[in-house]
Amino acid sequence: MMLNGRRKARLVLKNGLVFEGLHFGATGTRFGEVVFNTGMTGYQEILTDPSYYGQIVTMTYPLIGNYGVNVDDVESRHPHVRGFAVRTLCEWPSHHKMVDKLESYLVQHDIVGIAGIDTRELTKAIRTVGAMPGVLTTEDVPVESLLARMDEALVPDAVSRVTTQTVYRAPGPGHRVVLIDYGMKAGILRSLLERGCDVIVVPATSTAEDVLRWKPHGVMLSNGPGNPEDAPYAVEALRGLIGKVPIFGICLGHQLIALACGAKTRKLKFGHRGANHPVKDLRTGRVDITSQNHGYVVDAESLHGTPLELTHVNLNDGTVEGLVHRHEPVFCVQYHPESRPGPSDARYLFDEFIDLMTRVREGRFAHA
């Protein structure tokens, strides 16, 4: 439901499809890749997940903003999406933790929103055509001129825009872990701290030497936005780390490990974004329901001849979801074991990482 007196807003896709709705949040014109997320809760975590940097996100669930925003459900300091498209913005949220309504939060962070559009039609368009550039605008400009500017939606090397600029430390009594921040979700840091780790967060551009200087017991690779091939410096650093220290990679971190080991990545048609993706552990047969957010994926064919072994696959489309290094203490997953938003079925992976570091420290890791 809309309050009267809202101005019109439009979402224009590169293929010419136009959605007219009502504006909320900030005003202006924002270009970005248009993607959809099928999670029914967790919009605040999605908005603040740096992996969405540069994207216009639409939620397939039609009522968004029901519980407002709070101080806990953030995955980074501020939202990273460029635009937010929903069927209905909830004007009357209710929650004991709420500090603000979604709308004012978006205004505060200069995010343009559109409401009242047929988000299912939009989702199906993306599913059919693929994730594509688009623009969200509150301004009265002709569609043609917007279409002519679609290049503005492209974001080269998005990682450099969202990584930490400085090194910082979150101390703990346990294993010392260097966490390379490619656009890290706070949940990853939180998951390590909950397990007592002594965490040093370093920028994405850190070299192997920069990392090893900390004499870490393990290296954690975070998620991050964009195409992994846009971050050759990160791949280079990983080549210097694999075999020297236990490594656990998540999402972009997983893709970078694959590239460092000689595999390839490719773009998915419309990605996996949601909280319901089934991932099968090929070693146990068990299926976990996972939280996902990625537009690129490791190419399964390209694993031949690399030291990587496929451990997890997506049950729906068979894509690569998890890898382990055959000889070194390195493993990684495409999905988000830290959850937030989404199910926490895969949180045990952090325990496995802790266990791996312990085994290596105690000399119990058996090199194959």
Place this chain on the structure above:
Amino acid sequence: MPKRQDIREIMVIGSGPIVIGQAAEFDYAGTQACQALKEEGYEVVLVNSNPATIMTDEQMADRVYIEPITLDFVTQIIRKERPDGLLATLGGQTGLNMAVQLAEAGVLEAEGVELLGTPLEAIEKAEDREKFRQLMQEIGQPVPRSAIVRNQEEADAFAEEVGFPIIIRPAYTLGGTGGGIASNWREYHEIVERGLTLSPIHQVLVEQSIAGFKEIEYEVMRDADGTAIVVCNMENMDPVGVHTGDSIVVAPSQTLSDEEYQMLRDASLQIIHALGIQGGCNVQLALDPHSSRYYVIEVNPRVSRSSALASKATGYPIARIAAKIAVGYRLAELKNPVTQDSYAAFEPALDYIVTKIPRWPFDKFRSANRSLGTQMKATGEVMAIGRTFGESMLKAVRSLEIGAYSLWTKQPDKWSNMEIEKKIRVADDDRLFAIAEALRRGVSVEQIHDWSKIDRWFLWHLEALVDLEQRIAAVANPRLPIEQVLDEHRELIHEAKRNGFPDRELARLLKADAIAIRAWRKKRGIVPVYKMVDTCAGEFAASTPYYYSTYEREDEVETSPRKKMVVLGSGPIRIGQGIEFDYCTVHAVWALQREGYEAVVINNNPETVSTDFSTSDRLYFEPLDVEDVLNVIDREQPEGVIVQFGGQTAINLAGPLADAGVRIFGTSREGIDAAEDREKFDALLTQLGIKRPEGRTVTTVEAAVEAAESLGYPVLVRPSYVLGGRAMQIITNTNELLQYMEEAVEVSQQHPVLVDRYVNGIEAEVDAISDGETVVIPGIMEHIERAGVHSGDSIAVYPPQNLTEDVKRLIEDHTIRIAQSLKVKGLMNVQFIVHDGEVEVIEVNPRSSRTVPFLSKVTGVPMVQLAMHAVCGGQLADLGYTTGRVPESPAVAVKVPVFSFAKLHQVDISLGPEMKSTGEVMGRDLVYEKALYKGLIASGIAIPAHGTVLATIADKDKPEAYPLLREFARLGYRLAATEGTAKYLRDRGLEVRVVNKLAQGTPNLADDIRQGKIQLVINTLTKGLKPERDGFRIRRTAVEHGVPCLTSLDTVRSVLDIMKLIHFQTMALGDPVPGQGGGEGV
């Protein structure tokens, strides 16, 4: 793991008759299970006592046993069939309890039957409160403080420790039967005592109340490998305190953050892992609205009403998948039947909001206590899907068929402020409308929240709908043409449509005509589109033919150029319109497909087989209101609409649809009218020379009295609009008539009342199929209870046991001639009354009736299939049928009604012209008495083998009752009676113990019943609507303590017939031999 090869034959146990707390959802679950097992190549043996179900259709299983679900009968079937496995988690609490009994009796072990799916140990851990609490403590899941008590002393000790309010739940009962919330000692003692009686193991759980917390449910599935998923979560709008079956429920949860959603999801999964569930399971949790504290309320280790709702809400077929898990499959091996290329191991994503509203029987039970609590009272429910809260909520409201089309109903402006506050504080069936009215009167959301503890989110959204209502009313201008008003406020109207406002409501607010508004909308292109329910929020391509309407841009329906027909379903299950009509709807679909049509179904009941998207070619989950139906018709462009299988709901739509130019297939609108309009019907019967009890239509109280006096008492009175005999009563004198006219009906020019001469005779009933010429009569049913007991509440017998061939011929003749003159195409139901060899017609229903499934099953005539052939223009002769009666079957079958009185307080259980039963069972055997025995056993009447019969008999019934009671004495029963009855019986030589009436102080007969001194109550006293009367209280006491209570001497006679059958006669030498001149027999 692929499916198991070591089992070949599987027994499936159904849930038996429809009762409150266990309804059509188990037909849906059982049907899916049978289909799933058969498609895997297993031999399926089905046991269910309920004939009105699709699952008991012959083709659903390899062998179908419509037999009582009792240890004896099921054991006998197991010994005969020797199945390898037993699937009991799809038959509700009945199926589960049966499995536990079979296991405990050692039958499963002795016969080598393996319990498939969730292991018995897990079932026990989930069902036994103590074991469950212990398990929760072990795995660190919080549960409210509670105790299992076995007597009042233990209960008192707990209450002293914890304080009130306390929730009381009896162990192992359906839908929380006998439970409640006590806020003081008096209530506490009363509920605990009742609970101890009703619990089959005499245990009651007393629990610290967490009323006011959010009530959240998770529907979860798990396979033997430990892969577990959440199919759906649901949020009850009514906080903890109102049974989830009586709550308005939305899916998915609306007010939970992701953190909370996942916290409760984790808890649910941890619980089912700990239990070791293999299949479906329901977890209910309570979440503190002020913190993230939560408690586990309970777990149902089986498919349930909630899982049926979750299946329909998401498209994920829980029962089907549960059946496959039970035979060894893993979730990751099973395809998602919706998308066909993703797997069952995933969690559905919804891109719409689902609302469920319960349907309560209080329109039937005016004296019932309408307040809602821990004991479920609803008989059915509706579900609606929308893309906004308003759309979902208002569609659900108008699906209820309670005369409400929006948040405005029953002239809420008549309620006083105090009444409104009370309705909101103590939830009742009107709470939603009371909230809306409170908002209209300016009561703040805060205030309402304070009264109801309903989350502000829901209240604010309701306030927005009320606000919209007021904004629309503000632009009403009857002086301008409606089109101009609409054009000027086009945006507002569009907003209203997007928020679920029907044209009827716009018409009310704008003081205009709904048809004109519809015409304007169509001209302006403000029409709904249809979106697909696909389990995945559009992420994957799906071709599920499952749709709902919304006012948005893209329409997704893929219609085909094939000829098609729309079949209207029957909406929510209610008394008088039950699962029988869903059975007919489903068969109508199958028959249409056989006739070469595409079948499109419109229905809104989430419990049923007809709303399984795999049943029809396309399913529209929509209200059965004219506007919604016309919208589907506009979109589908069918050849026509079929209204005769969806009960009165569908029949009532025939007129408005025909007015809108829609072609009604089957009996024409004129034919329907001629049967339903009293005057036209009278004229027709006169013309045919067929008799009917004389009657008058009156519009004033004076005219009613005059009519009654000229017809002669007793008379049968009822409002002209009747569904299942609502508000119908036999009146014996003027005082009663005046009282009835004042209390039960509002007589007026618009609402005439019918007064008929009451004929005391045998009732008989016929369902016939006609193509206009050939009229096939599959069978005649005779009712055991005499006229005056509603046909739906009577025990029906096929073939008739007491009708002469002449009478049968007359019935046949009347049926044929009526069908031919009404030009019936399809089904027709006629009710007759037989007295002194004469046959009179009571009523004709130009549609399928509730006896169609029963009769189809016992006669073997595929009635709906024949009817549909006629509807589609075919000749019955083509199928080899000729006019007249089909030869009678050698087996005897009885249909016995089943009531839910234990769940509805302050409802009189005595039988009368107003229907009260919620379900039915069938008993079938080679002789009548055995069939009846099975029927009564299956219906839950525990016929005591010995003990005391308490008789309280009205004076007029005493002569008739005497020989029956003498027979009880002869069979070895002791007799007890109140003074008057006792004297009458003693005077005739019977030995009778006198018991005190209620007014005579304690100990009285109610105490005797409570203390288990009475095994059977026969009561024909003081029938009426007033709860304070003796007869009423005796009957209630019996019901609440599980003692069978018979209120019709006809039923008593039948019970005696059975007793004589199951008892050997022991006779001393020289005793008169019964039936051989031993006095006037019975």
